[in-house]
Amino acid sequence: MKITILNGSPRKENTAAMVDAFAEGAKEAGHEVDILHVGRMKIAGCLGCEYCHGKGEGKCIQKDDMEKVIPAYIESDMLVYASPVYYFDVTAQLSAAMQRVYCIGKPQKAKKAALLLSSGSPNTGTGAIETYKNMLGYMGIEDFGVCALAGEENKSEEKLAAIRDWAKSL
Ligand SMILES: Cc1cc2nc3c(=O)[nH]c(=O)nc-3n(C[C@H](O)[C@H](O)[C@H](O)COP(=O)(O)O)c2cc1C
Secondary structure, eight states, X not given: OEEEEXXXXXXXXXXXXXXXXXXXXXXXXXXXEEEEOGGGSOXXXXXXXXXXXXXXXXXXXXXXXXXXXXXXXXXXXXXXXXXXXXXXXXXXXXHHHHHGGGGGSSOSSOOEEEEEEXXXXXXXXXXXXXHHHHHHHHHTXXXXXXXXXXXXXXXXXXXXHHHHHHHHTO
16 A cells, blocks of 8 residues: 655654554555655645636645645555644644645545654644545545644653554554
């Protein structure tokens, strides 16, 4: 399976540790894994101009780093969204990358998805989880699961090993 992880964190810290653990487990299980660091990309919000659904024929009028993400939405069998919780949601960069799939309608091959969240306090990612689940329902993609680490759990070897094992079960 071709798996793409969209990492919405601009830092190489807590979310990155979860992303690496997931990637290691999935690779051990024989999958091909790509990580796109959308948190450090320049991705603007959708303009709602509908160019993509008319003259653009599936192409967005905005020329930015989203051009690096669209191929993942076309080719990946599984998408993993990863983000720190910023004010009860994913980062603005990841949110923009999730919404800009609009130009192609929906991920074209993805049958499965997962969500990795890192936060300072527990249970603050409920908004992010709800949006993720709604998007999956809308797109007809199966939820492989959500892993949310908070506070001291971040970078804990025990939790990262659990993520590795979880991804190995793919
Ligand atoms: C702008 C901003 C907003 C944040 N909002 C929340 C929040 O709503 N709830 C929470 O528990 N932590 C919040 N945090 C803390 C981060 O989610 C937490 O430190 C996370 O582990 C950072 O992940 P990273 O190392 O990948 O950047 C916020 C941090 C920042 C910078």
